[in-house]
Amino acid sequence: MTTTAKTPSRVILRDSLISLLLYILPIGLMFLSFYISGSKPWLQATSEHLGFRAPAFVEAVFNNLKTWGLPAIMVVVGVIEFSVGFYENKWTKNERTLDIVCFILPKVVLRPMIAYFGLKLLPFVLPDAKNIFAWVPFWWGFAIMAVADDLTQYWYHRLHHQLPLLWRFHRTHHSAPYMGMAMTGRQNIIYTAFFSQIYLTVTLTYLGLGYPALFVGGIKSLITTAAHSSIKWDKPFYTIRWLNPIGWVMERLISTPATHHAHHADTSDDGIGYYKGNFGNMFFIWDLIFGTGIITRQYPVAYGLKHYKEEEWYAQLLWPIFKSKKEGSELAHNGPVVGDEVEEAPDPVVVQPVVAIVRAEAV
Numbered sequence: 001m002t003t004t005a006k007t008p009s010r011v012i013l014r015d016s017l018i019s020l021l022l023y024i025l026p027i028g029l030m031f032l033s034f035y036i037s038g039s040k041p042w043l044q045a046t047s048e049h050l051g052f053r054a055p056a057f058v059e060a061v062f063n064n065l066k067t068w069g070l071p072a073i074m075v076v077v078g079v080i081e082f083s084v085g086f087y088e089n090k091w092t093k094n095e096r097t098l099d100i101v102c103f104i105l106p107k108v109v110l111r112p113m114i115a116y117f118g119l120k121l122l123p124f125v126l127p128d129a130k131n132i133f134a135w136v137p138f139w140w141g142f143a144i145m146a147v148a149d150d151l152t153q154y155w156y157h158r159l160h161h162q163l164p165l166l167w168r169f170h171r172t173h174h175s176a177p178y179m180g181m182a183m184t185g186r187q188n189i190i191y192t193a194f195f196s197q198i199y200l201t202v203t204l205t206y207l208g209l210g211y212p213a214l215f216v217g218g219i220k221s222l223i224t225t226a227a228h229s230s231i232k233w234d235k236p237f238y239t240i241r242w243l244n245p246i247g248w249v250m251e252r253l254i255s256t257p258a259t260h261h262a263h264h265a266d267t268s269d270d271g272i273g274y275y276k277g278n279f280g281n282m283f284f285i286w287d288l289i290f291g292t293g294i295i296t297r298q299y300p301v302a303y304g305l306k307h308y309k310e311e312e313w314y315a316q317l318l319w320p321i322f323k324s325k326k327e328g329s330e331l332a333h334n335g336p337v338v339g340d341e342v343e344e345a346p347d348p349v350v351v352q353p354v355v356a357i358v359r360a361e362a363v
Contacts (some may be wrong), residue, residue, distance in 0.1 A: 009308055017150060019155065022289070023147060026143040026144045026147055030136070033066075036194055041137060042135045044135060051137040051138050052138030053140065065222070066217065067291045075181070077229060078182055080183075081231065091179045095310075096182075097313045098186060098316055099316060100254060102187055106192045110189070114193070117204050118203070122203065124265050124334070126206070129345070130206060130207070132207050132209030133204075133208040136208065136212075141211070141212035145201070146282070147211075148200055149216060150197070150220065151283075151286060153197045154279055154283075155171070161279065166338065168337070169319075170187070171330060171331070173191075175188050175308050179230045179261055180229060182229070201213055205263055214280050220281070220282040222254065223282045224255065227254075227256055227259070228260065230255050230257075232255070234250070234251070238258075238297045251295055253284060254283060255280050257279060259280070259284055260278060260280075260299055261299050262274040262275075263277070263278040265300035272299070272300050273300045274294040277293055278293055307339040318353075
């Protein structure tokens with residue numbers, strides 16, 4: 001697996017400008033709708049859920065997803081995956097320890113701490129801005145939050161693959177030689193701590209978009225978790241004729257096992273793996289817009305890194321604070337920045353925007 005790819009600066013500049021337009025798009029469309037309807041909601045009494053209030057049981061579901069709900073789902077699905085042998089003999093003690101620590105630490109300690117201190121700090125940084133955008137109608141707030149959160153993570157993820165100096169902070173997620181619930185949250189602690197969209201979401205919540213953020217966060221968690229599952233739940237959409245139209249739309253809109261598993265493949269030689277692209281987290285459409293996507297409707301045979309040295313779990317979690325003792329490892333003292341040679345093939349990101357390479361329309 002070649003972990004990083006040389007990306008021309010002009011391509012990154014072009015895609016950055018396109019991203020600015022995408023960030024602005026839902027805001028521009030919102031004000032266009034106000035202009036057409038003649039409404040001025042910012043002059044009305046503010047409300048975090050202006051124009052929409054979910055039923056109490058729906059709110060409870062999404063609130064619980066943020067606490068115990070999603071972890072409970074992941075544990076149940078993980079047990080099923082393990083029971084049917086999806087992990088085979090690859091879930092060694094070292095891999096198991098790393099996966100469990102990465103499952104618990106961010107959810108129980110890191111992310112709640114970032115959100116807590118962020119909401120404590122923001123009143124000092126932006127003292128007069130609390131709930132300043134609470135007048136935004138729910139569905140427009142949902143669109144703004146969804147784009148802001150997921151497009152920001154797309155870029156965070158993409159740059160960790162395309163800038164060699166950042167690769168080792170994300171490498172832990174790709175070292176797993178399997179897909180499944182066990183490795184969903186498997187990340188270096190520094191990569192997790194600087195998740196750019198966490199800070200963006202906390203800020204927008206402080207500014208008054210907390211209610212839309214609740215639902216965006218819940219839906220995104222379900223989609224990204226399902227995309228990592230070793231259960232190929234999307235396959236019926238490609239193999240059952242009457243489901244094909246739904247599958248065609250779904251695989252272009254959101255991440256699925258087929259598209260995200262390709263990102264975790266240990267090779268691209270089979271025409272299925274695509275670790276130099278398919279960066280989308282909740283939305284796969286970013287990969288179509290920027291030409292970094294490939295759709296095959298097939299699943300890789302093997303996952304992980306060809307040059308994986310099974311580094312100690314603490315080195316994978318805490319590099320560069322702790323380094324690996326494995327000679328030649330990317331995580332070792334004086335180890336290589338990238339563990340294998342960067343291919344000189346044309347970079348996939350130069351594919352024309354809004355085009356995905358569809359290698360096969362059926363399994």
